[in-house]
Amino acid sequence: MTQDFYCDRVLSGKTEMEKVYETENILAYYHTKPAYEVHIVAIPKKHIPSLTKINESDNDLFNELMNVVRIVASQVELEYGACRVITNLGDYQDSKHLHWHIVSGARS
Template sequence: MSVDFYCDEVLSGKTPVNKVYETENVLAYHHTRPFYPVHIVVIPKRHISSLITLEDSDTGLLVELLSVVKKVASDVVSEQGACRVITNLGKYQDSKHLHWHIAFGTPIR
């Protein structure tokens, strides 16, 4: 069984994070091992494997997630002038928990 970093570490509180924004169902925080100078992760607080495993019943959560992604991305664009919004699927998705990266700058590693 694989470890779900977001459920097992972040949401459990085992790994402390620097929160950017939070709602009842969504958490945005600074990446614990950033790849970019500005690197924020947005996750649902409930386990969902990926964007393509969302159920029709998850529509409300998806809207809330995208609302948080929009807010955080807008803040980064206001501060930095640009950003990337990325979600990975399949072999590109290391952590099998739905999440978005909001990033600015040249990769630092």
């Protein structure tokens, strides 16, 4: 069984989080265990295992996700002067649910 914190805890409402931006299909929120001064996660509400596992039928959803990442990253860059946008794959990916980290500042 693969671990999916985002479906199992966040999207189910079992874990409290502070929303940053939300659409019908996408959620961006402050990371519950931030590794940076500013640490936001953007996820699709539909389960997709990772960037390399996106189906052709999910292209519109992926485009919507990337638009939310762009909007949130733009806000972070404007407020803090810089940001990084990161996704992990394979063994680097703790939760097997497509997600992007939008981060700024020093690593905690």
